[in-house]
Amino acid sequence: MAKITYIEHDGTEHVVDVKNGLTVMEGAVKNNIPGIDADCGGACACATCHVYVDEAWREKTGSTSAMEDSMLDFAENVEPNSRLSCQIKVTDALDGLIVRMPESQH
Template sequence: MARVTYIEHDGREHVVEVKPGLSVMEGAVRNNVPGIDADCGGACACATCHVYVDEAWREKAGKASAMEESMLDFAEAVEPNSRLSCQIRVSDALDGLIVRLPANQH
């Protein structure tokens, strides 16, 4: 299991164990972390699982694909460290990952 910390816009933290192979979005949904709507269920067809990857984890989390970049156009307040959490696969290398949630999901 990998530990992922989700930080809500207001600063509340949720530290959860996520099974390798699941996405960061699935980890949030399965652990009832508020702020990740995941309307498309992880198909990279919406932007309602938008997160900001902590700077220390950007390289390990990998780069967004062209498809993910296109979907991020629909997210609000996109930053250079924005990712769709459905596109980040959890692995042992991501144990300790920190993501922050935006104020709103669209």
């Protein structure tokens, strides 16, 4: 299990425990975290679970796949640390992960 901090665009923080094997997106949805819409339910088909991974955690969350890169083209305000949270699998190694949500997912 990993403790993940989700930070809304306005700075509101939500710290939750997320079970290993779930995705960062599933952790947000299961804990009613605002700012991650997840319209496609985690199929990497909508880009409404866009997050900014804290710089200290970029390497630990892995690299983006070609599909994720393609879907990020549909997200707003993409930065080098942008990821789709449905593509980040939670493991013990991500305990302490910090992600920030963009102002809008649409």
